Structures are given as C-alpha cells and as structure tokens.
Amino acid sequence: MHADNSHHLIAAAQRRHETTRAKATQALRDLDREGGAVTFQIIAQKAQVSRSWLYTQPDLCAEIRRLRDLQRGAIGAPLPASQRSTDESLRRRLEVANARVRDLTAENQRIRQQLEHALGRLRASTTAR
Template structure:
C-alpha cells in the first residue's frame, strides 16, 4: 500500500515539476516576444503574454530579476524640472499634507470632545448615584 502511495506522490511531484518548467519556458518566450515587438517589459505584460500568474513570476528569482532588470532599462530618465516646476510641486505636496493634517486634527478633536462628553455624563451619573445613596458632600449639578 505504501508503494502505491509513494508512486502517486512521485507522479504528482513530476507533474508539478513539468508544469513549472512549462510555465517558466512560456514566461521566457513571452519576454523574448515582448522585446522583439518593442513593448515594455512588466510583470503584467509577461503575465498576459505567457498566461501565468503574478505569483508565479514573483516566486521565481531568475524570472523576477530579469523582468525587473528589463523594466528598469526601459524607464526613461526624467528631464530635470525647472525651478518653477519644483516650487509648484513642493507647494502642491505641502498643501496636500496640510489638508491631510487638518482633517486628522479635526477627527482627533472630535474624538476628544466625544470622550469628554461621555466622561461628563458618567461623572453626572455618579454624582446622582452618590446623592441618591445619601452622600452629604455630593450635590447634583
């Protein structure tokens, strides 16, 4: 019985290895085809061309490294920005950051107000309970 199980396991392992090799070959062919057509080399493009998953490409270090290298080669080097562009970009970035900080501040202030309101309510409830039980020092306000 264990011989049959071992044989099945070996057969499944061989099939998985053959499938992985076929996918690797398809991905390599896809990369060559994309290069030949002059298309950008990206994980998504290789995935579509080879009909493999992103996970497969990312899990194989050789394929991943090759795609990342080819993708980096194809990226154009951005032209240096003019000082006016840099200032506008900086202003936009800082304005966006200020907007986010203001929103965060409003949310935090509202959360603190809600907590304070709840604490005042609990305080009032406790004073009333103390007065109900006959506490001389506590008077409801």
C-alpha cells in the first residue's frame, strides 16, 4: 500500500490559487492606479487568468464591477485613484460653494435695496418738478 501524499497536491493547489489571486489583485490595483480602463477582459489578460475564473471570485468580481461602473460614470478618460476626489474634499468644496452663494445672495439683496432707493430718489426728483 502506498503512502497518502494527497496533502502535497492540496497544498500545491492552494499555493496556485493564492498566486493567481495575488496576480489578479495586483493587475486590478495597477490599472486603478494608472487610470486604465477596468474590465474583466483586461484584468484577465494582465493577470494571465481566465475571465471565467474572475467571475468565480466574488470579491474580485465586485471590485472590478465597482471600478468599471465608476469609470462609466466619469466623462472622458478615467482618473487614476490618486487623482480622484475624496468624499471629504467634495464636502469641503460644497461648503465653500454654499458660502459663496450666501455671500452673493446678500450682496444681490444690498444692490437691490440701493437700486430701490436710487429709483425712489429719481422718482421723487422728477415728480417734484
């Protein structure tokens, strides 16, 4: 009877799986960082894996779809991850824009009041003649 060496096969399969996942993850990170288009086909080619295998990996599949959808929503070429706005910076820009709108509204109101007074004086001076 031969010794059971199946644990070597199992370990080799596990290492191959981990290596394949690492390659796919790295390809995904590289494309995102560079701002390249993220699709299942491109990731599969860069990582040298099959597209069908990518679809069987729920976390990788979800990340590819998320990045792809992000890029589809963007106009023009996709931005690299380092150039994308953070939620905090977008909030800050919105706060600044809202403050500017408030300032312009107040200035507009002051100018309207000045115009009302000027028109009132003009009317008073023309009716007094």
